[in-house]
Amino acid sequence: xxxxxxxxxxxxxxxxxxxxxxxxxxxKTDVSEDAVFAADLEAxxxxxxxxxxxxxxxxxxxxxxxxxxxxxxxxxxxxxEYNQLSELSAIDWLxxxxxxxxxxxxxxxxxxxxxxxxxxxxxxxxxxxxxKLFRSADWSxxxxxxxxxxxxxxxxxxxxxxMPDDWEGFPLRKxxxxxxxxxxxxxxxxxxxxxxxxxxxxxxxxxxxRVDRYDTERFARLGHEVPRGTDISQGEPVTPLCYQESxxxxxxxxxxxxxxxxxxxxxx
Amino acid sequence: MQQPNRLRPFFENxxxxxxxxxxxxxxxxxHPSAHGQLRLMLHLQQEQITKAHxxxxxxxxxxxxxxxxxxxxxxxxxxxxxxxxxxSSNNYGFALxxxxxxxxxxxxxxxxIRMMLLEMNRLMSHLFWLATxxxxxxxxxxxxxxxxxxxxxxxxxxDYCGARLTHAAIRIGGVPLDLPDNFIADLRKFLDKLxxxxxxxxxxxxxxxxxxxxxxxxxxxxxxxxxxxxxxxxMLRASGIEWDIRKEEPYELYDEVEFNVPxxxxxxxxxxxxxxxxxxxxxAKILHQVIDMYADTTPELMAHAPQYxxxxxxxxxxxxxSLMQHFVLVTQGMRPPVxxxxxxxxxxxxxxxxxxxxxxxxxxxxxxxxxxxxxxxGILTDLLPGHYIxxxxxxxxxxxxVFGEVxx
Numbered sequence: 001x002x003x004x005x006x007x008x009x010x011x012x013x014x015x016x017x018x019x020x021x022x023x024x025x026x027x028k029t030d031v032s033e034d035a036v037f038a039a040d041l042e043a044x045x046x047x048x049x050x051x052x053x054x055x056x057x058x059x060x061x062x063x064x065x066x067x068x069x070x071x072x073x074x075x076x077x078x079x080x081e082y083n084q085l086s087e088l089s090a091i092d093w094l095x096x097x098x099x100x101x102x103x104x105x106x107x108x109x110x111x112x113x114x115x116x117x118x119x120x121x122x123x124x125x126x127x128x129x130x131x132k133l134f135r136s137a138d139w140s141x142x143x144x145x146x147x148x149x150x151x152x153x154x155x156x157x158x159x160x161x162x163m164p165d166d167w168e169g170f171p172l173r174k175x176x177x178x179x180x181x182x183x184x185x186x187x188x189x190x191x192x193x194x195x196x197x198x199x200x201x202x203x204x205x206x207x208x209x210r211v212d213r214y215d216t217e218r219f220a221r222l223g224h225e226v227p228r229g230t231d232i233s234q235g236e237p238v239t240p241l242c243y244q245e246s247x248x249x250x251x252x253x254x255x256x257x258x259x260x261x262x263x264x265x266x267x268x
Numbered sequence: 269m270q271q272p273n274r275l276r277p278f279f280e281n282x283x284x285x286x287x288x289x290x291x292x293x294x295x296x297x298x299h300p301s302a303h304g305q306l307r308l309m310l311h312l313q314q315e316q317i318t319k320a321h322x323x324x325x326x327x328x329x330x331x332x333x334x335x336x337x338x339x340x341x342x343x344x345x346x347x348x349x350x351x352x353x354x355x356s357s358n359n360y361g362f363a364l365x366x367x368x369x370x371x372x373x374x375x376x377x378x379x380x381i382r383m384m385l386l387e388m389n390r391l392m393s394h395l396f397w398l399a400t401x402x403x404x405x406x407x408x409x410x411x412x413x414x415x416x417x418x419x420x421x422x423x424x425x426x427d428y429c430g431a432r433l434t435h436a437a438i439r440i441g442g443v444p445l446d447l448p449d450n451f452i453a454d455l456r457k458f459l460d461k462l463x464x465x466x467x468x469x470x471x472x473x474x475x476x477x478x479x480x481x482x483x484x485x486x487x488x489x490x491x492x493x494x495x496x497x498x499x500x501x502x503m504l505r506a507s508g509i510e511w512d513i514r515k516e517e518p519y520e521l522y523d524e525v526e527f528n529v530p531x532x533x534x535x536x537x538x539x540x541x542x543x544x545x546x547x548x549x550x551x552a553k554i555l556h557q558v559i560d561m562y563a564d565t566t567p568e569l570m571a572h573a574p575q576y577x578x579x580x581x582x583x584x585x586x587x588x589x590s591l592m593q594h595f596v597l598v599t600q601g602m603r604p605p606v607x608x609x610x611x612x613x614x615x616x617x618x619x620x621x622x623x624x625x626x627x628x629x630x631x632x633x634x635x636x637x638x639x640x641x642x643x644x645x646g647i648l649t650d651l652l653p654g655h656y657i658x659x660x661x662x663x664x665x666x667x668x669x670v671f672g673e674v675x676x
Binding site: 011012013016026028059083085086087091092103109116135136160161162 | 324325328330332333334336337338368369371493495496497498500509511516517600601603605606607608609610611612619621623625626627628629630631633634636638642643646647649650675
């Protein structure tokens with residue numbers, strides 16, 4: 001029987017897991033420990049619902065409802081002096097809870113503080129663009145759409161940015177295999193030579209470690225070397241392995257202890 | 269749409285539309301002064317740009333996807349391929365992010381060596397920037413001069429880690445090697461000569477008529493625009509905002525060294541050029557101080573955290589338990605605690621940030637690379653309109669974008 005592989009997350013898994021191992025947590029501290037963050041959180045709480053808030057690795061994380069995202073970012077920009085949106089992207093939690101988590105990494109230069117605003121939307125939902133507030137969101141949101149398929153409303157130019165426009169599938173989803181799916185395999189062949197060339201050219205090899213046993217074009221098969229392009233489907237001659245050293249290995253005949261150096265520093 | 273026939277040939281790069289004066293020009297993706305695979309679609313009225321549309325993704329390798337399928341240490345050499353002009357600074361950003369996630373304290377000597385590498389990388393990157401930008405503008409002599417100095421630095425880095433471009437010279441938890449013999453003497457020799465060299469470049473460029481015409485009042489980025497577009501590094505400081513992560517959120521030993529953050533409020537190409545030159549001097553100043561720090565440090569190079577970091581080589585070769593741990597860490601990888609972290613460092617190009625979401629596995633659940641050049645390319649959309657075609661080359665030059673980093 002074939003081993004079961006989960007289809008909702010095809011990323012690499014550790015081959016050994018200790019079933020009794022409990023992963024430790026990065027410490028989360030209460031927001032009240034930092035006066036600046038506490039004041040910011042109060043200001044956000046006054047107008048919007050805050051689902052969760054804590055400080056982790058010196059940055060405050062605020063979890064809000066996805067519908068409030070524009071309002072919260074606007075408040076932070078205009079009233080709380082968070083003047084830069086350094087980063088914006090999504091995390092794929094579809095396998096676990098059917099949702100995307102979207103985070104906005106904000107920076108306040110006057111307060112020297114960073115806040116991460118997070119919200120969750122389900123796969124079919126879309127989110128409001130913050131491009132009107134920060135132009136940097138223009139490209140970030142396009143990248144988020146490109147990589148995850150999260151649709152952003154009111155964006156001026158909602159189009160793929162890194163992948164080709166006619167690409168199918170969203171590469172950073174956990175369901176997307178590392179070496180590309182069926183579509184990716186044929187993309188360049190179809191595009192350059194046309195679908196009718198599929199039989200002649202074959203799918204693109206996206207696994208750099210794959211060796212085709214009958215490939216005499218690209219790989220020398222140790223012990224079975226034949227000229228390039230030879231048809232070996234009927235079997236090939238065995239070439240005996242021989243090494244340069246077979247006539248005698250290079251040896252030191254006279255060892256001069258005076259001229260040699262003893263390495264004492266083992267660390268290097 | 270063009271309908272090519274023998275009388276009306278198909279122009280691959282240019283679209284003519286007779287109904288108005290607009291001409292659409294494809295700049296790139298293989299333009300030598302685009303510093304990589306940048307495609308710009310420029311809408312032109314005569315020679316003036318009315319609309320610019322940068323198109324990226326020609327070097328997209330899916331590094332974030334790769335990171336999700338690799339153990340943490342395995343990803344380190346991949347980070348080299350982001351900003352390959354200053355690869356140690358990418359290594360460092362990643363190492364620092366993982367260290368923050370785990371909560372590791374790095375030994376002082378490792379910090380000193382890291383500071384040396386970071387500042388040497390900054391110098392290399394700035395020299396490379398100066399060389400290529402000057403070449404784009406037409407100043408070939410500066411290109412040769414700056415590459416000569418960069419070559420010296422690359423030789424020094426080669427002495428340290430064996431590689432010239434993709435260093436992988438920093439490990440999570442410290443650095444792999446101590447400085448080789450004569451390294452400090454060689455670095456001193458370089459630093460003693462550097463002010464003279466910088467003066468040479470400035471003599472060639474500062475009051476050069478052509479250089480000034482191409483640079484002054486070209487590509488002016490206002491304060492608001494720089495902030496809104498998420499600019500960082502010199503792109504931000506040239507627009508009058510004093511923000512250097514090394515100063516504001518110091519990491520390593522940046523709070524122990526004396527250095528200035530050069531700022532300009534002009535926001536044009538020339539201001540950025542001046543800041544690059546000033547930053548090189550500051551880097552040299554930092555390097556001098558860091559060299560002095562090296563002497564009074566103890567020889568530990570890696571943090572002691574057996575759960576995450578392999579023991580020193582001598583322990584691995586002599587003690588059974590260290591060998592076992594090393595085996596587990598190499599084959600299965602470390603498992604940082606559950607949590608997330610965003611760490612920003614000041615790379616030569618700007619704010620290089622790593623966001624890591626760990627679920628306690630040997631593979632990161634999500635890793636987002638915040639590369640400064642991504643936004644410095646995006647800003648071209650708003651920056652180029654109003655400029656002329658020759659300005660495009662000068663502006664791309666001073667944004668200092670590297671496409672390994674833009675596309676990741």
